[in-house]
Amino acid sequence: MIRLDGVTKRFAGGAVALDGVTLEVARGEVFGIIGRSGAGKSTLIRMLNGLERPSSGQVLVDGADVATLDEAALRTLRRRVGMIFQQFGLLGSRTVADNVAFPLKVAGMAARDRAVRVAELLARVGLSDHGAKYPAQLSGGQKQRVGIARALATGPDILLCDEATSALDPETTRDVLALIADLNRDLGLTIVLITHEMDVVRQVCDRVAVLHAGRVVEQGAVADIFLDPQAAETRALLAEAGEQGPADFAEFAGRVVRWTCHGDTIGQPVLTMVARETGADFAILDGRIGRLRDERYGQLTLGLSGGDTDAAIAALGRYGRVSA
């Protein structure tokens, strides 16, 4: 659906925002791009609807090279790619309904059809009673819902989310992310979101790319990145989100392994079963149990001593993945 191939962006003055970024987003998935401020996320997401153009490399959206499109073709593309923003970007001089109608008006839809579509969209985001209000009268979460309704107005296949929840409190963030996940499921929207928060990635993304200083340092399924991060930058981001404790258990006398399991395994008495079977003792050194999008996961750092530790590790491997 979307493919970036060796995309580099150099700004006048020599600053390099993106440096050879290659990645692919499949139809219908939620793809996250995470990185600190200054990593190049904003520049990257703006390449996808031609708000920024690459200095070199290709940006393909549905097979079309965005950088080579003329103004008219770019406008057509933009009606198929919705975008929402951290600061919402609503028109303060227009009502909620007029904000949602704006892209339809720009696209030349007749006033009567617009009214029907706007009512539909406002219902979709749960703001049916707020059409006559002005943006200044809404809460942050409501403003972002207006932004989402507006982004969906022209019936796009792709939704770009530029730090869409960074200005919201944690509870509102959860609501807005839930709405984004619903849209992905119900409408089959392909969603690309950028964020600096691991929690956002954990709640809605299928796959994620970690961007650092303009380069993709790691990408893959969210579960892999979360549970088995390779790049130092990814580990640092996870540590900041409180997702991983200090990983140094050198003082522990026995063997230390990390055991990761998914889904139904959580809820089974795996440790005690393995302990009875092999006579090994377990110390739990570190651990977390949580949810990645809709799937539950657990990851424990275990210290093994006594009994048959090799057999115990093999037994654990039947229920999950064991790594050093």
Add this chain to the structure above:
Amino acid sequence: MSGWFVDIVWADIAQACLDTLAMLGGSLVLTILFGLPLGIALFLTSPGQVWANRLGNGALALAVNLLRSVPFIILLIVMIPATILLVGTSLGVAGAIPPLVVGAAPFFARLVETALRGVDRNTVEAVRAMGATTRDLVWRALLPEAMPGIVAAATVTAVALVSFTAMAGVVGAGGLGDLAIRFGYQRFQTDVMVVTVALLLLLVQGIQSLGDWLVRRLVRG
């Protein structure tokens, strides 16, 4: 002088009021007509905007700065040949309007540019991202969003024009300022000075109140 206000020719004052209002009205309309597109062009050609163009923006900025750095009293005199070419005379209300517009339009344009700069960056991006043309961006988003700021700018410009019209009296434009100088100052008729200053004060107050009221009505929520 036998007493205050006795020697005032009220018909002169009335005529001066009308002249000042005519100069103000005519020059304000034309200043907005020329200054608004100029301000929009200054904004759109600045870095990061849809028509970003270093050369074009530099040329516009230079022209605006040049005109703004000429003191109005000098501009009045320098423009006399051009004024005669444009309106056939350099005297009276008609003769005052070209220099007034040339003096005020660049000032107004800068204020418009500043008002447009105040429109949320995300809003401009959002409108572009939904596939709007530049015309839609300007007419349906930028101008409505910046309207309170633009009305405030027009108010400030109108007040500046009132003091410009007083100076225009120097080249024979007529109006309240001219009256104040000829009678109040040169003929020591302090009462005429007091009346004209009071009228100018009223005018400026009126403009400011009207502007403030409009801005309040335009700000939403």
